[in-house]
Amino acid sequence: MTVRVVLADDQSVVRAGFRALLDLTDDLVVVAEAADGVRAVEAVRTTRPDVVLMDIRMPGIDGIEATRRIAADRALDAIRVVMLTTYQIDSYVFEALRHGAAGFLLKDIEPELRAAIRTVAAGQSLLAPAVTRGVVEEFARLKAPEALGAERLAPLTDREREVMALVARGLTNAEIGGALIMSPLTAKTHVSRAMTKLGVRDRAQLVVLAYETGLVRAGER
Structure with a gap:
């Protein structure tokens, strides 16, 4: 290709x-x-x-x-x-x-x-390099989470929120699967559904949204 x-x-x-x-x-x-x-x-x-x-x-x-x-x-x-x-x-x-x-x-x-x-x-x-996570965290730290964070994430299931939080922490689909006891394919499906429901373009925007809504906070692991 x-x-x-x-x-x-x-x-x-x-x-x-x-x-x-x-x-x-x-x-x-x-x-x-x-x-x-x-x-x-x-x-x-x-x-x-x-x-x-x-x-x-x-x-x-x-x-x-x-x-x-x-x-x-x-x-x-x-x-x-x-x-x-x-x-x-x-x-x-x-x-x-x-x-x-x-x-x-x-x-x-x-x-x-x-x-x-x-x-x-x-x-x-x-999104894997620590420097990218550093950028997101640095500016999430300077900006308070959106007041409507809960409402913004309302379309997601509890599992999709869990997966989104792990994506925001830099985990791959395989690592998410290991953490939540599911296959990498299932993890990928949850990621795709979360992106579709939230109207975001890719994992990068999913990470930003996780910080902006307060689902994940700077410094958390």
Whole structure:
């Protein structure tokens, strides 16, 4: 399977570096580049890639707004956006996850970049690294849970809430299955049902919502 990638970054040297790295593979192909958010959205609509590597800070509209526009377009629903940032703890990253990003990568992660793109293209979120959990926790810590948290989660069964809480703590489907004595497939089904009921795009948004509603609190394990 060939994974089609759009590179969106206002620094041409960064785009060139990523392109050179991806050109070394047979299964990852750069189909377009963009130097700002508007062009990034246009490139995505034109080329319909599998994955977008999106810089957060760009001229015109930034990466967060570009991600929001992509996530809001039902015709682009299958496209996965990964945010690129220079800083490990960044408020913009949290907002990007809220608006539909599948995860984020530090710009100096070149050796793992190819594996990360393949992971996202396969439908998974980049939530395993502790640094990602750190971002979510840091900004959940600064923001009080929504007053309507219980109402927001009302559609979920007790089991789906349990599973959602474990997703928010960074557990995989296999680990959730082990913790709750169920198969990984059953855990995956509960995750999918929770996302459907809550109207979220992927596991990344499920994690953010778990913190925002108070289902999970910063520092809990």
